[in-house]
Amino acid sequence: KNQVEQSPQSLIILEGKNCTLQCNYTVSPFSNLRWYKQDTGRGPVSLTIMTFSENTKSNGRYTATLDADTKQSSLHITASQLSDSASYICVVSASDSWGKFQFGAGTQVVVTP
């Protein structure tokens, strides 16, 4: 069973609108959570990294939140642009297994004009 679940699987939003992606995980003991953006056919690019002591982190129009108690994270995209069309991947690692990463299946975001 995948230890990192993302929702929704996909969504379509209008340019200029906001959206929020969800990530639930069961990885334990928790070390850090990352959000990546992956354009079609390219390697993922890091957006944010959060440890258990951080509950929010921003990178431009991207804001990630973390609730380590409920094991949930969200990625909020503000004022979406056409270039935000991509897959967004949540990645979690455990503190007892350095070097190992558990990936969610991703949320495919399509921004339409």
Added chain:
Amino acid sequence: EAQVTQNPRYLITVTGKKLTVTCSQNMNHEYMSWYRQDPGLGLRQIYYSMNVEVTDKGDVPEGYKVSRKEKRNFPLILESPSPNQTSLYFCASSLRAFFGTGSYEQYFGPGTRLTVT
């Protein structure tokens, strides 16, 4: 330019014919890792290396080998490829995997699309 490179970018091969996918980084990173990406399954970790001569299995190591003889290179070897290894492969590196309170960003290569017939 700081980057992770992979070669080849595309490869079509036949079952059983040994192949190597190379991965190289120019950032003096200690940590390197290989992943495969399949539709609906997301990225899954194959092998990783915390430093030279230190490698360990990820979640899907069967059918793959790796070596880390030098810091910059981390080749992925398929000794006898099978059709179920048809996938998109990514190499990644970071300064370290995680140490103390520092979390290090992973940089991914451009990917290698492998087809085994």
